[in-house]
Amino acid sequence: MKPAGEDDILSIVDRHFPRVHPSLLLGRGDDCAVLRPSGPLAVSTDIFVEDSHFRRRYFTPCDIGFKALAVNLSDIGAAGARPTGFSIGLTLTGREDAAWLDAFCEGMAALSRRFDLCVSGGDLSRSALLNVCITAWGELPAGLPQGLRRGVAKEGDLVILLGDIGLARLGLAVLEQTLSDPDASAAARVKALWPEACSRHLRPQPLVREGALLGRFAVEHDAGERLGLMDVSDGLARDLPRLLASPGSGLGAELFLPEQSLHSEVRTYAESRGLDAAAFALEGGEDYALACTCPQALWPDLRTCLQNASIRPLVLGQVRKGPFFLNGKLVVMKGFDHFGA
Amino acid sequence: MKPAGEDDILSIVDRHFPRVHPSLLLGRGDDCAVLRPSGPLAVSTDIFVEDSHFRRRYFTPCDIGFKALAVNLSDIGAAGARPTGFSIGLTLTGREDAAWLDAFCEGMAALSRRFDLCVSGGDLSRSALLNVCITAWGELPAGLPQGLRRGVAKEGDLVILLGDIGLARLGLAVLEQTLSDPDASAAARVKALWPEACSRHLRPQPLVREGALLGRFAVEHDAGERLGLMDVSDGLARDLPRLLASPGSGLGAELFLPEQSLHSEVRTYAESRGLDAAAFALEGGEDYALACTCPQALWPDLRTCLQNASIRPLVLGQVRKGPFFLNGKLVVMKGFDHFGA
Numbered sequence: 001m002k003p004a005g006e007d008d009i010l011s012i013v014d015r016h017f018p019r020v021h022p023s024l025l026l027g028r029g030d031d032c033a034v035l036r037p038s039g040p041l042a043v044s045t046d047i048f049v050e051d052s053h054f055r056r057r058y059f060t061p062c063d064i065g066f067k068a069l070a071v072n073l074s075d076i077g078a079a080g081a082r083p084t085g086f087s088i089g090l091t092l093t094g095r096e097d098a099a100w101l102d103a104f105c106e107g108m109a110a111l112s113r114r115f116d117l118c119v120s121g122g123d124l125s126r127s128a129l130l131n132v133c134i135t136a137w138g139e140l141p142a143g144l145p146q147g148l149r150r151g152v153a154k155e156g157d158l159v160i161l162l163g164d165i166g167l168a169r170l171g172l173a174v175l176e177q178t179l180s181d182p183d184a185s186a187a188a189r190v191k192a193l194w195p196e197a198c199s200r201h202l203r204p205q206p207l208v209r210e211g212a213l214l215g216r217f218a219v220e221h222d223a224g225e226r227l228g229l230m231d232v233s234d235g236l237a238r239d240l241p242r243l244l245a246s247p248g249s250g251l252g253a254e255l256f257l258p259e260q261s262l263h264s265e266v267r268t269y270a271e272s273r274g275l276d277a278a279a280f281a282l283e284g285g286e287d288y289a290l291a292c293t294c295p296q297a298l299w300p301d302l303r304t305c306l307q308n309a310s311i312r313p314l315v316l317g318q319v320r321k322g323p324f325f326l327n328g329k330l331v332v333m334k335g336f337d338h339f340g341a
Numbered sequence: 342m343k344p345a346g347e348d349d350i351l352s353i354v355d356r357h358f359p360r361v362h363p364s365l366l367l368g369r370g371d372d373c374a375v376l377r378p379s380g381p382l383a384v385s386t387d388i389f390v391e392d393s394h395f396r397r398r399y400f401t402p403c404d405i406g407f408k409a410l411a412v413n414l415s416d417i418g419a420a421g422a423r424p425t426g427f428s429i430g431l432t433l434t435g436r437e438d439a440a441w442l443d444a445f446c447e448g449m450a451a452l453s454r455r456f457d458l459c460v461s462g463g464d465l466s467r468s469a470l471l472n473v474c475i476t477a478w479g480e481l482p483a484g485l486p487q488g489l490r491r492g493v494a495k496e497g498d499l500v501i502l503l504g505d506i507g508l509a510r511l512g513l514a515v516l517e518q519t520l521s522d523p524d525a526s527a528a529a530r531v532k533a534l535w536p537e538a539c540s541r542h543l544r545p546q547p548l549v550r551e552g553a554l555l556g557r558f559a560v561e562h563d564a565g566e567r568l569g570l571m572d573v574s575d576g577l578a579r580d581l582p583r584l585l586a587s588p589g590s591g592l593g594a595e596l597f598l599p600e601q602s603l604h605s606e607v608r609t610y611a612e613s614r615g616l617d618a619a620a621f622a623l624e625g626g627e628d629y630a631l632a633c634t635c636p637q638a639l640w641p642d643l644r645t646c647l648q649n650a651s652i653r654p655l656v657l658g659q660v661r662k663g664p665f666f667l668n669g670k671l672v673v674m675k676g677f678d679h680f681g682a
Binding site for chain 2: 087
């Protein structure tokens with residue numbers, strides 16, 4: 001269990017991430033890498049830090065590597081872009097050995113290979129807690145120079161959801177409960193009991209292809225200024241107001257989230273605890289679903305387009321002036337704040 | 342001293358860094374920002390972390406913000422690029438109040454304004470120690486698609502140094518000594534005694550204009566494949582072998598670093614402690630000087646070109662097959678490793 005030195009770490013990184021890539025004019029190993037952008041570049045930075053975003057007790061090193069990148073790629077997809085690469089700011093604690101780092105890189109590389117990304121480089125440092133800061137970028141289709149944005153919705157637009165919500169919140173809740181359990185196999189038991197929820201919390205699948213598909217759809221339908229898109233990272237309750245927010249718009253929505261549209265694990269959990277499953281799902285963060293606002297006239301074409309996506313869209317409701325309603329009841333939209341009280 | 346909440350932090354960021362910038366097609370506030378690259382983009386990531394790269398005991402919040410960005414811009418300059426923007430992954434501890442964050446942003450913004458950079462966005466998180474992970478990018482002059490690189494030197498090339506070395510090491514040494522001093526004014530006393538050394542450690546001035554000047558020079562002289570450049574972040578002793586390294590080249594150098602070429606604070610300090618001042622400077626990291634390898638035939642033109650730079654170049658010596666010599670003595674080149682024993 002010898003901690004890995006800097007050269008060991010770099011050679012492990014090299015085993016998992018090629019230095020040569022069509023989107024790079026110069027790869028890792030110099031002061032800078034050089035990207036070869038073909039046009040506008042969508043850029044996003046996300047931090048993934050121990051005991052704030054993940055626990056070592058139930059995240060494997062492979063999960064940590066995977067999710068640190070996944071949350072970032074989700075943002076690239078939510079701009080309607082196709083991710084092409086990323087850089088890694090990796091702060092280790094000095095306790096990670098070569099096997100740990102190999103697994104961490106493998107988790108990240110699995111996702112990187114899936115979307116054919118390059119790693120342009122990064123930096124290594126040391127601190128008390130593990131901290132992974134990734135900056136990712138992606139190329140937008142020609143004709144969509146600002147990507148798909150928030151704040152373009154108008155009254156009457158449909159609110160569309162791609163992907164389940166509430167699963168990651170459930171996964172987090174049941175995995176956190178194992179922390180106080182002295183039985184070392186508690187996490188494994190919970191993972192077996194709530195497989196989809198735990199998997200969603202540990203390894204969310206970013207809807208990258210779906211986002212890029214929406215980007216191309218917007219270009220083909222000249223709808224870049226009217227098709228709104230964002231990823232649901234902090235929960236719909238917090239993110240939906242952001243998706244609708246344009247200064248002074250005063251927009252809310254009437255949302256319908258029928259029980260049967262929720263994942264069975266979410267329904268089972270809510271029922272066993274006497275919770276309102278829809279409200280539970282609405283406040284659940286980290287599912288990395290995509291939320292979209294779409295003018296009604298575009299919806300038939302969009303629905304047809306999405307038949308090529310692996311995920312069925314759900315029409316959540318409609319944009320309205322005023323507050324938010326969920327299943328006919330007034331609902332206060334709130335979410336998660338790292339710095340909140 | 343109320344800790345700043347997420348909205349407070351974002352409004353402080355907005356006060357210091359404009360959202361609109363010519364190099365941005367879409368600014369902060371969405372899932373992604375969108376860059377408008379005019380060609381190849383040099384990219385670099387650097388982590389700046391409490392108790393590893395800086396101490397709160399003697400770095401003001403303004404120093405921390407300044408240096409976190411400075412080290413990164415130094416890399417962009419060392420590629421021969423002109424920096425245009427950056428993103429910030431900021432992990433706070435929850436103890437930083439609005440005044441602290443305002444000073445931190447002001448330090449960073451001072452440098453950002455000097456080079457007319459945009460902040461595309463970033464992420465906020467919380468952990469036990471402050472961690473600033475910046476990814477910066479810059480534009481290369483047309484005709485220099487890979488930037489200025491390491492590993493292009495040949496036997497006989499000159500080794501040129503731009504900027505003093507040894508100062509930051511001295512600053513670190515004297516500032517670290519104040520940690521065990523119960524007198525709260527110890528750091529102020531040391532800063533007054535060794536002003537340039539402390540300033541170099543706390544607020545290194547990245548040689549961004551000089552790097553970009555070298556980039557343009559290389560294009561004008563069709564020398565992109567033969568002019569080597571890197572910034573000296575870990576000390577010449579560690580960085581020079583990297584500058585010369587091309588696989589199997591077996592290149593070393595004969596270096597001359599006369600006492601009088603060193604900064605007077607470095608000379609005074611070395612003399613008072615019976616140290617070899619040149620060896621002390623050679624092993625000193627974090628000065629963010631630029632080290633360059635240049636074919637002899639190019640040197641007269643390069644020297645003329647550098648008359649426009651604010652810093653006088655020093656011809657350090659010549660590239661040779663074999664080991665390194667400093668002032669006629671064999672020298673083992675070694676440097677700093679965060680993960681070293």
